[in-house]
Amino acid sequence: MSKRFKKPKRAAARFAKSIPTIELIIDRIGGKGDGVSEINKIPNTPSEQKQSYFVPGTLPGEHVIARPVSKTNEGIFGQLLEIIKVSDDRVTAPCSYFGVCGGCSLQHWAPTSYQQWKVARIKSSITKISSPNTIVDNLVPAKAQTRRRADLSVRYLKTKSVLGFYERDSNRIVDIEACSLLDPEIINFSNAFRKVSHLLIQQEESSRISINKLDTGLDVLIFLESEPSLEGLEAINDLTHSHDLCRVSARIKPSNDIVPIIEKKIPAIRFSEVNVIPPPGAFLQATKEGTRLITEAVISGISGSKTILELFSGCGTLSIPLQYHATVHAVEGDQLAAVALRKATVKAGIDSRLSVEIRDLIKDPFPADKLSEYDAIVFDPPRSGAKKQAEQIAKNGPHTVVAVSCNPNTFARDGEILIKGGYELKKVTPIDQFLWSPHIELVAVFYRTE
Incomplete structure (x- = not known):
């Protein structure tokens, strides 16, 4: 699965700061983690005339005063000014940066209600593709300070460098020195890197670092506008030894x-x-425990299969465990990731059970006429899903299909294609790899009924 990084954009239509405040009752939490209030545009009009207000940091049932900030096609986004009636589910956020940093949006919500909402998100998204026989497991929750990968932004200002996550809907970087989400080793390194970042980037220049915690240490990829200076290279060498890094690489423009x-x-x-040696900045599942749970759910789903086609295989997160249960053909569009997996299979002597193919599955999906060669398909596409590939599977896919997804909406879209092609959704396992965010991972098992 490919990794994507997007710099946040400012809202296009912003209101004047003098605009009057508005009192709202929060009805629900929306798909981005904001409290949502639906009010009539015109009093005593039908429901289709309602206006949606999105207010970060609020909870269902709360009465709040907000200042409208911007408007999009989705609705009006507001800034929370005051809570008149507080929800019983409101808790103290564990992180001092919460509400400013854009990394988390739901730290203020009691765990039980937060987890129930995540399961409800999945159930709502699969309404059209589930049946009375569909089983939705209980959510497997995530733990704090276990996230093992991070993309952090850095900017060298006039007097200091700032390093952290972007403030929501802003180009401002929140300078974080602690994080309740990330593995402590990642934060410890980022704090040290901040002190020497001025040796690698120019004043008023922005950059970022990608950090993966591997089994042998931190793997760091630095994005640079120009070749690093000798002084900068010496600083990186010192950090490598003082923080027990395994590798540091750079992606240098142009x-x-x-x-x-x-x-x-x-x-x-x-x-x-x-052991797999991933390319610098490679995609990894967000947590080690989440990886284990996803793997277990996938293996359970393909039980009894002797030949498996794994699509969007990455560096082998699932391919390698699966080859203990069946012969696997892994397909991945990222050449560096596919080569890393292939080298690992050869070195481990498992290349007779695990073959690797490089193929851009978004542009060139695995064809329907070859799918009958396999007993099961496992696919784990990016957040945008795999519509074209799902269409091929629906035409001629095997009895069992296991889907892994981090986006319930695109999963439901692709799942509907499978249902129309003769599949039935048997089981969904929700896994919360993305603590305190609206995102949720799931593993779904489909069986062909026609």
């Missing part, structure tokens, strides 16, 4: 080629006792 800076030890991640 070529955007990834070049190695230092490799202290082999940068490896272990999937079912097989």
Whole structure:
């Protein structure tokens, strides 16, 4: 699965600061984690005339005063000014940056209600594709400080560097020195990197770093506008040894080629006792525990299959565990990730059970006429889903299809294609890899009924 990074954009239509405030009753939490209030545009008009207000930091049932800030096609976004009636589900956020930093949106919600809402999101999204026989498991919750990958932004100002996540809907970087979400090793390194970042980027210049926690240490990819200075390289060397990094690389403009800076030890991640050396900045599942739970749910779903086609295989998160249960053909569009997986299979001596193909499945989906060669398909596409691939599976897919998704909406769209092609949704397992955010991971099992 490919990784994507988007710099936040400011809202297009913003209201004047002198606009009057408005009192709202929060009805629900929306798909982005905001409290949503629906009020009539014109009094005593039908429901289709309602106007949606989105207010971050609020909870269902709360009465609030908000200032309208901007308007989009979705509705009006507001700034919370005062809570008149507080929800019983409101708790103190564990992070001092909450409400400013754009990394989390739901730290103020009691865990039980928060988890129930995430399950309800999935149930709502699968209404059209589920049946009375569909089983939705209980949510598997995430733990604090277990996130093992992070994209952090950095900017060198006149007097200091700031490093952290973007403020929501803003180009301002929130300078974070602690994080309730990320693994402490990542935060400790980022705090040290902040102190030397001025040696690598120019004043008033923005950049970012991608950090993956592998089994052998932190793997760091730095995005640079120009070649690093000797002083900057020396600082990176010192950080590598003081923070026990396994590898540091840089992606340097204008070529955007990834070049190695230092490799202290082999940068490896272990999937079912097989070591893989991922490319710098590679996609990893967000938490180690989440990876284990996803793997278990997928293996349960393909039980009894002897040949498996895995689509969007990445570096082998699922391919390698699956090959202990069946012969696997893994397909991945990212050439560097696919090559890393192929090398790992050869070194581990499992290439006879696990073959690897490089193919851009978004543009060139695996064709329907070849799908009958397999007993089961496993696919884990990016957040945008895999509409074209789902269409091919619906035409001629095998008995069992297991889907892994981090977006209930695109999953439901692709799932509906499978249902129309003769599949039935048997089971969904929700896994909360994305603590305190509106995002949710799921594993779904489909069986062909026709």
